[in-house]
Amino acid sequence: MNLSNGSVTMSKRQFIHPYIPNSVPEVKEEMLKEIGAKNAEELYSKMIPKRLRLKTTMKLPKPLPSEYDLKRHVGKILAKNQTCQEYLNFLGAGCWQHYVPAVCDEIVRRSEFLTAYSGEFYSDFGRYQAFFEFQSMMGELVGMDVVGVPTYDWGASAGNAIRMASRVTNKKEVLVPKIINPYRLSIIRNFCQPKVMPNHIDVKLVNYDPEVGMLDLEDLKSKISLKTAGVYFENPSYLGIIEAQGEEISKIAHENKAVSIVGAGPISLGVLAPPAEYGADIVCGEIQPLGIHMYCGGGLGGFIACRDEEKYVGEHPSHLISITATEREGEYAFGECRFDRTSYVARDKAKDWVGTGTALWTIAAAVYMALMGPHGIKEIGETIIQKSHYAAELLSEIEGVKIPFSSFFKEFVVNFDGTNKTVYKINKALLKHRIFGGKDIAKEFPELGKSALYCVTEIHTKEDIEKLASALKEVVK
Amino acid sequence: MKTNLKLRRYHAPVWNEPVIMEMGRRGERGIIVPEVEKEISEAVGDAESYIPAKMRRKQLPELPELAQPHVLRHYLRLSQQTLGMEINIDLGEGTCTMKYSPKVNEELVKQIAEIHPLQDEDTIQGILEVVYKFGKVFLSEISGMDEFSFHAGGGSESAFTGACIIRKYHEINGELAQRNEVITTIFSHPCDAATPATAGFNVITLYPDKETGLPSVEALKAAVSKHTAGLMITNPEDTGIFNPEIDEWTKIIHEVGGLCLYDQANANAILGITKAKDAGFDMCFFNLHKTFASPHGSDGPACSALGVKKELARFLPVPVVTFDGSKYHLDYNRPYSIGKIKDFYGNVPVVLRAYAWAMSMGAEGLREAAEVSMINNNYLEKRLLAISGVTKPYKVEKRVDQIRYSLEKLKEDTGIGIQDANRRIIDYGIQSVWTSHHPWVVPEPFTPEPCETYSKADMDYWAAVLSRVSKEAYTNPEIVKTAPHNSTIAKMNEAPLDDPKKWAMTWRAYLKKRKRSKKT
Numbered sequence: 001m002n003l004s005n006g007s008v009t010m011s012k013r014q015f016i017h018p019y020i021p022n023s024v025p026e027v028k029e030e031m032l033k034e035i036g037a038k039n040a041e042e043l044y045s046k047m048i049p050k051r052l053r054l055k056t057t058m059k060l061p062k063p064l065p066s067e068y069d070l071k072r073h074v075g076k077i078l079a080k081n082q083t084c085q086e087y088l089n090f091l092g093a094g095c096w097q098h099y100v101p102a103v104c105d106e107i108v109r110r111s112e113f114l115t116a117y118s119g120e121f122y123s124d125f126g127r128y129q130a131f132f133e134f135q136s137m138m139g140e141l142v143g144m145d146v147v148g149v150p151t152y153d154w155g156a157s158a159g160n161a162i163r164m165a166s167r168v169t170n171k172k173e174v175l176v177p178k179i180i181n182p183y184r185l186s187i188i189r190n191f192c193q194p195k196v197m198p199n200h201i202d203v204k205l206v207n208y209d210p211e212v213g214m215l216d217l218e219d220l221k222s223k224i225s226l227k228t229a230g231v232y233f234e235n236p237s238y239l240g241i242i243e244a245q246g247e248e249i250s251k252i253a254h255e256n257k258a259v260s261i262v263g264a265g266p267i268s269l270g271v272l273a274p275p276a277e278y279g280a281d282i283v284c285g286e287i288q289p290l291g292i293h294m295y296c297g298g299g300l301g302g303f304i305a306c307r308d309e310e311k312y313v314g315e316h317p318s319h320l321i322s323i324t325a326t327e328r329e330g331e332y333a334f335g336e337c338r339f340d341r342t343s344y345v346a347r348d349k350a351k352d353w354v355g356t357g358t359a360l361w362t363i364a365a366a367v368y369m370a371l372m373g374p375h376g377i378k379e380i381g382e383t384i385i386q387k388s389h390y391a392a393e394l395l396s397e398i399e400g401v402k403i404p405f406s407s408f409f410k411e412f413v414v415n416f417d418g419t420n421k422t423v424y425k426i427n428k429a430l431l432k433h434r435i436f437g438g439k440d441i442a443k444e445f446p447e448l449g450k451s452a453l454y455c456v457t458e459i460h461t462k463e464d465i466e467k468l469a470s471a472l473k474e475v476v477k
Numbered sequence: 478m479k480t481n482l483k484l485r486r487y488h489a490p491v492w493n494e495p496v497i498m499e500m501g502r503r504g505e506r507g508i509i510v511p512e513v514e515k516e517i518s519e520a521v522g523d524a525e526s527y528i529p530a531k532m533r534r535k536q537l538p539e540l541p542e543l544a545q546p547h548v549l550r551h552y553l554r555l556s557q558q559t560l561g562m563e564i565n566i567d568l569g570e571g572t573c574t575m576k577y578s579p580k581v582n583e584e585l586v587k588q589i590a591e592i593h594p595l596q597d598e599d600t601i602q603g604i605l606e607v608v609y610k611f612g613k614v615f616l617s618e619i620s621g622m623d624e625f626s627f628h629a630g631g632g633s634e635s636a637f638t639g640a641c642i643i644r645k646y647h648e649i650n651g652e653l654a655q656r657n658e659v660i661t662t663i664f665s666h667p668c669d670a671a672t673p674a675t676a677g678f679n680v681i682t683l684y685p686d687k688e689t690g691l692p693s694v695e696a697l698k699a700a701v702s703k704h705t706a707g708l709m710i711t712n713p714e715d716t717g718i719f720n721p722e723i724d725e726w727t728k729i730i731h732e733v734g735g736l737c738l739y740d741q742a743n744a745n746a747i748l749g750i751t752k753a754k755d756a757g758f759d760m761c762f763f764n765l766h767k768t769f770a771s772p773h774g775s776d777g778p779a780c781s782a783l784g785v786k787k788e789l790a791r792f793l794p795v796p797v798v799t800f801d802g803s804k805y806h807l808d809y810n811r812p813y814s815i816g817k818i819k820d821f822y823g824n825v826p827v828v829l830r831a832y833a834w835a836m837s838m839g840a841e842g843l844r845e846a847a848e849v850s851m852i853n854n855n856y857l858e859k860r861l862l863a864i865s866g867v868t869k870p871y872k873v874e875k876r877v878d879q880i881r882y883s884l885e886k887l888k889e890d891t892g893i894g895i896q897d898a899n900r901r902i903i904d905y906g907i908q909s910v911w912t913s914h915h916p917w918v919v920p921e922p923f924t925p926e927p928c929e930t931y932s933k934a935d936m937d938y939w940a941a942v943l944s945r946v947s948k949e950a951y952t953n954p955e956i957v958k959t960a961p962h963n964s965t966i967a968k969m970n971e972a973p974l975d976d977p978k979k980w981a982m983t984w985r986a987y988l989k990k991r992k993r994s995k996k997t
Contacts, residue, residue, distance in 0.1 A: 017837075017838065017842050017845060017846075019576075019577050019579065019770075019837070019838075019846075019929070019930065020842075020845060020846060020849050020929045020930075021930075021931070021932035021933075021935075022849045022852070022853060022929065022931075022932055022933060023845050023849055023929075027932070027933050028849070028852060030933065031852055031853070031855075031856040031933060032852065034856060034859055035852070035855045035856055035859060037855075040848040040851060040852060043851060043852070043855060043875060044750060044851065046874065046875040047713075047719045047721075047851075047875045047876070047877050048719050048721065048747070048750065048751055048877075049721045051724070051755075052721075052723070052724065052751045052755055052756055053750060053751055054749060054750060054751060054752065054755075057749070057840050057841065057844070058618050058619065058749050058840040058843070058844070059618055059840065060614065060615060060618055060835070060839055060840040060843070061614065061836065061839070062839060063836060063837060063838055063839025063840075063841070063842055064836050064837055064839075065837055065838075065839075065842065067579075067581045067837075070581060070833060070836060070837050071581055071584070071585070073836065074585050074607075074829070074832070074833050074836070075585070075588070077603045077606050077607060078585065078588045078589065078603045078604075078607075079603065080602040080603035080606065081588075081589065081592060081600065081601050081602065081603040081604055082596070082600040082601075083588075083589075083591045083592050084591045084592065084593055084596075085591045087596075087600070089593055089596075091593045091595045091596065093595060094820050094821070095593060095594055095595070095820070095821065097591070097593065099511065100590075101507075101508050103507075103508075103545060103548060103549050103552075106549065107549070107552045107553070107556065109583065110553070110556040110561075111561050111563045111564065112556040112557065112559040112560070112561035112563075112564065113556050113559060113561065113774070113775050114561065114563075114578075114583075114772045114774060114775075115561040115562035115563045115567075115575075115578060115772045115773060115774075116559050116560065116561040116562065116773065116774075116775045116776075117562065117570055117573050117575060117773035117775070117776060118570055118573060118773075118776065118911065119559075119560055119570065119908045119909050120899060120900075120903075120909040121969065122489075122900060122903055122909070122961050122964040122965065122966060122969075123489070123560040123903040123908050123909050123964065124559050124560060124775075124908075124909075125489075125558045125559070125964070125965040125966055126554070126555035126556055126557065126558030126559035126965070127555070127559045127775045127776075129494070129496070129555050129558070130552065130555050132496070132982075132983075132984075133496060133497045133498070133984075135982050135983050136496070136497075136498050136983040136984035136985065137497075137498075137540055137541075138983075139982075139983035139984070139985055139986070140538040140539045140540055140983075140985065141538050141540075144983075145981075145982070145983055145985055145986040145989070146982045146983065146986065147982060147983060148982070149776075152630035152631070152634055152819055153630070153819055153820045154820065155817065155819065155820050156630075156634075156819065163675070181820075183816075183817045183820055184817075184820065186816035186817035187816075187817045187818060187819070187820070189816065190637075190641050190676075190815060190816060190817070190818060191675065193644075193676065193677035194644065194648055194653060194677070196648070196653050196654045197644075197653065197654075197657070197677035198657075198677075199677055200677070235532075242528060242529060242532055243532075244529035244531055244532050246531075246532070247531065269534065269538065270534065270537075270538065271524060271525075271528060271533070271534055272528065272532055272533070272534055273531070273532050273533060273534050273535070274534065274538070278531075278532075293590035293591060294590070294591060294592060294593050294594070295586075295589060295590055295592070295824070295825060295826050296589055296592040296593070296594045296601065296604055296821070296825040296826075297594030297820065297821030297822060297823065297824075297825060298589075298778060298823070298824040298825045298826040298827065299778075300630075300778075300819075300820060300821075301778070308977075308982075308986055309977075310977050313977070313980075320980075320982050321982065322973065322974050322980040322981055322982055323496070323981050323984075323987050324969055324970050324971065324972075324973045324974060324979075325969070325970050325973075326966045326967040326968060326969045326970065327967045327968050327969075327970070328966070328967040331493070331966055331967060332496065332966075333966050333969035333970070335969060335971060335974045336974060337974050337975065337980045337982060338974070338975055338980075339974075343633070343667045343668060343670075343671030344667055344914055344915065345667075345914075345915040346671075346915075347667045347670035347671055347674075347680070347682070347914075347915075348670040348671055348673070348674035348680035348682070349674075350667075350671050350674075352671065352675045353633050353637070353667075353668055353671035353672055353675060354633070355631045355632060355633025355634065355668055356630075356631035356632060356633070356764075356766065356773070356776055356777045356779040357630070357631060357776060357777040357778075357779075358630070358774075358777045358778045359774055359775040359776035359777050359778075360774035360775050360777065360778060361777075361778060362775075363552070363775060366497075366552075367548065367552050369540055370497050370507060370540070370541055370543060370548045370551070370552075371507030371508045371543075371545065371548050372507065372508065372540065373501075373505070373506060373507055373540050373541060373542040373543065374537035374538050374539065374540045374542065375506065375537070375542075376506065376507065376508060376509075376510060377538060377540060378534075378537060379510045380510045381524070382513075382524035382525075383510050383511065383513050383524075385524040385527050385528070386513050386517055386518055386521050386524050387513065387517060389521045389527055390517045390520055390521050393520065393521065407527065407528075407529060408527075409528075427597065428597070431597060431599070431600070436593065436596055436597070436600075439595055458510055458511045459511065461511075461514070462514040462516060462517055
């Protein structure tokens with residue numbers, strides 16, 4: 001990059017940038033005259049001590065104020081990427097490639113939604129109604145009466161949910177499955193504080209049944225006690241496994257006066273039972289599959305749903321948009337429920353914090369759920385099951401390749417112990433076939449051997465799956 | 478002063494849309510799912526057989542059933558009923574830096590829509606280059622910090638990341654049990670108090686002196702001790718007052734062994750004017766959706782770039798983007814890292830837009846943006862203080878990026894405070910103003926921030942609206958009290974929002990509660 005201060009090409013007085021109307025010298029003069037100052041320097045000198053003010057111009061690359069030049073420059077850098085449109089992608093693990101309906105993109109690219117921020121309930125009425133509609137439709141999927149406006153991602157929603165459980169029960173220990181995305185676990189641990197701090201929440205891991213990958217209920221029973229604030233488990237799990245013992249887990253949690261917290265994949269909920277039905281008190285999870293592009297991890301959003309009881313609502317950290325009425329007959333309004341809970345009001349005494357989150361993706365997810373409807377959401381669940389199981393079957397026919405867990409949704413573990421190749425090497429070789437192989441989980445779960453986590457969704461055709469199978473056959477030889 | 482500009486006739490769109498849950502009719506479809514090839518369904522059979530019986534969903538979820546054009550129409554109408562920055566003079570939302578987000582950047586972002594964050598490094602070299610250069614080349618030069626992380630999905634998450642780094646630093650030094658206090662100020666953003674609390678610290682909040690609008694150095698000295706873990710502070714604060722003793726503050730914190738985190742969420746009017754490092758800070762964060770022109774998205778997705786001095790770089794969340802001279806890498810092997818705050822490595826599209834914006838501006842352009850924002854703020858002040866009932870608390874004449882004004886006088890004179898006024902100004906087609914976080918240290922507060930996007934004519938118009946509302950308060954307060962009149966809806970009934978019997982966060986809850994209240 002060419003480092004120069006740009007003063008060669010444009011002197012300060014002549015710099016009129018299209019994004020800055022008042023850089024026109026005459027208007028600046030008029031304003032300064034009215035303010036009663038000669039120039040900006042004079043004003044800054046009355047605000048910021050000289051010792052803290054920069055004496056030189058910053059050294060930055062030569063600017064590209066021409067929109068065309070800028071587009072060429074950035075386009076050239078981005079051309080160094082390969083995308084999942086050019087390559088066949090089987091990566092999931094927290095960000096999944098689904099089809100994004102054109103209407104979702106159309107709506108989130110609307111200038112009004114794209115550029116609104118924190119206007120009040122009247123002038124920003126539309127975005128509040130969209131948030132309420134998201135909450136309503138997500139409520140139908142998970143079977144709960146309270147849903148908030150999503151936070152940053154699944155990890156943050158799980159961290160928040162666990163801290164909610166701790167406050168609801170006034171206890172400081174939580175049980176989490178050993179099969180969990182290690183990065184999500186790291187996020188949770190950051191929420192739960194180090195041991196040396198007085199409000200530390202102890203995170204204990206519960207083993208899994210090595211045969212089926214589901215939670216080991218005996219281990220759960222041995223680790224749970226009346227000290228347990230909550231049991232957190234996922235459905236489908238990080239490794240795609242459908243946890244069939246939801247009801248038993250919730251029952252064990254409730255017997256110990258602990259909260260049952262379920263991390264759910266919402267796109268599975270047209271075919272999988274809603275978590276509330278098997279005893280969940282709090283449900284969290286990731287909204288990215290619902291009409292949001294992957295954006296290299298920039299499409300995430302984590303929802304939190306809970307029981308419609310004061311003790312849960314009062315501990316919820318997020319914006320909770322409630323429907324109400326106006327002075328005009330038959331007219332809806334939308335406002336903030338118990339806003340005094342939030343950090344905007346209660347600062348360090350708040351229920352954790354709320355901040356700029358993922359509102360645009362909340363709107364995308366609302367549009368997605370409205371487009372899918374009850375039949376669409378069921379059909380997409382069925383489609384994903386059929387295609388992912390078809391892929392698993394094809395892969396399992398390859399010599400040396402095994403599928404250790406058979407009850408899964410969308411994602412599944414592929415084991416390569418019977419080949420003499422590491423997942424790393426296999427994935428590098430698949431790149432030559434223009435395929436992104438599944439995530440290498442050998443280091444995350446050494447007991448599973450040379451394994452990868454594959455993701456197959458509705459976007460994969462029979463031909464795509466067969467292409468993967470034949471490429472793998474060649475690569476593992 | 479020309480505060481009697483002719484105001485335009487305005488009415489917000491009124492579509493009177495039902496809630497989507499009431500719309501459509503049974504059988505309509507919004508979209509069709511990709512087909513499952515016959516060979517696949519024959520080979521694997523029914524989907525249901527793969528779901529353990531107990532885990533099968535028995536009843537369809539009660540989602541609405543609408544044809545595609547009607548879903549589109551509904552959400553287009555809702556979008557129209559949202560007063561985005563791009564269709565109004567949105568300088569009233571202070572502390573938010575409602576600047577123009579260039580359209581060309583939206584074109585660029587589309588190019589990374591279908592990239593998976595776990596793709597092999599070799600296939601995301603372009604993205605890694607943008608992230609690396611934006612930190613190393615731009616933000617390091619702007620702030621003086623050595624390393625940047627883009628993980629945080631917003632300013633508050635950045636503050637939390639900073640609090641976790643403060644925590645880790647003292648933990649490694651074996652002092653965490655003792656150092657359990659973080660100091661902030663009441664005019665710093667609430668996240669500077671809330672996130673260290675979640676991280677496990679006790680928070681000490683300093684209040685301002687009545688004259689200077691800032692807590693005194695003596696107050697800070699009285700607050701520090703062997704328990705001090707760090708300082709998390711905004712400067713200039715929400716009042717627009719730049720703390721001229723800020724380097725003395727960081728020195729005091731360092732002398733007792735604490736770390737200093739500079740909340741530069743909106744640093745718009747000091748870009749190229751003053752650096753975090755020169756004021757003695759160990760860390761700082763910039764909100765790319767504010768200062769660096771990424772759109773606010775109705776409240777995210779956002780990104781806050783956290784910069785640290787090299788001594789703290791080992792604590793940054795993993796992965797960190799590195800460069801070996803020919804290739805970019807994602808470095809996960811950092812044993813002292815705080816671990817993860819957000820999955821993957823942040824909201825990359827926001828970083829891409831910020832990079833493009835900064836490339837469009839260059840060093841002089843960034844400084845021009847800062848200077849014009851500051852001049853705008855001082856110009857708007859002249860206009861606003863000419864309006865009856867508007868005052869500027871604290872005896873500090875010159876403010877940087879924004880000013881927290883007060884309508885206390887207006888309220889005393891007329892009974893009209895900021896909440897009434899805020900429902901009335903929108904009748905003239907401008908967005909509601911940002912008041913203040915709680916507590917309202919400044920009574921009846923409002924905080925406009927006329928950043929570089931707004932022209933002199935924009936500011937004149939905005940001031941004219943406030944002037945009109947002030948006049949109405951003195952002559953016809955009823956019209957303000959009963960506002961809005963030209964908005965999408967009439968004045969709402971707020972009582973149900975805090976009433977467990979009536980609040981309803983979902984349509985299903987609303988139906989249940991409505992039924993129950995009809996019975997009784």
